[in-house]
Amino acid sequence: MLKLNVKDETSRLKAVVLGTAQSNGPVPMPEEAYDPKSLEHILAGTYPKEEDMVREMEAFAAVLKKYGVQVFRPKLIKDCNQIFSRDIAFVIDDKLIKANILPDREIEFQAIKYVLDKIEDSQIIYPPKEVHIEGGDVMPWKDYIFIGTYSGEDYSDLITARTNRAAVDFIAKTFPHKKIKSFELRKSNTNARENALHLDCCFQPIGTDKAILHKNGFLVTEEYEWLLNYFGRENVFEITKDEMYSMMSNVFSIAPDVVVSERNFTRLNNWLREKGLTVEEIPYAEIAKQEGLLRCSTLPLVRE
């Protein structure tokens, strides 16, 4: 059996689900896209090829294995995009919460049933239907749970708004001993530079006391400033609109001092090294075309 344990974003990783780009299916039709960056590449004829994405994900798997992490892959569903495991479920403390994901992506959850069989039933939580929540919006961080959300009146018109207020309330009720901090995110169905698809697209804690942050991803200045003050300006790596677009906040921590990052993120990777972290660089720019990167591709089950 697996003893779930995830209390933060960076403690040494022991077990994880890593998505797969195999059997990804044909290039989607424009009307099938559920994020603006994929849409852009579908229209431009530059949507990533399966073989290139498979190669990138195998490079990621190799790094995880090098650090002795137990890696589970989803069972293959024919012609289904199963790259972004982060969003189908997430672990907080010793509980796994099934996400109530976009209906277009609901089927992806079945592929990890074999992993769920290794977890006590009593440790798995199924939120009610009115709760919309995806793992990319949820970050346990010590005493806190950070949650990205959107509560504008046009919520139901925005396919890019994935986590609602009911989700924030549900997580607060389920984890009464934690402090819940929610953040309203900027959403756009059509402009990827103005779209923080999930919280992890504009923010992520790094190491023990650092963070990557993009101001314009946040709708409420005070909420952005809360994060800036919490980590301290000197510990925050601010990224630009173009850097958010390249998914720079979506690196992945294997340990407080080991980060997996995209090889073209020169400015970030230098900063991380300056701060004494080990940076494992891999190619991931093709997957980035789908508005997700390394954190999005993983579902951590056990950290130290």
Ligand SMILES: NC(=[NH2+])NCCC[C@H](N)C(=O)O
């Ligand atoms: N946790 C994340 N940021 N996941 C990114 C998911 C990207 C995927 N194209 C979607 O729209 O669902």
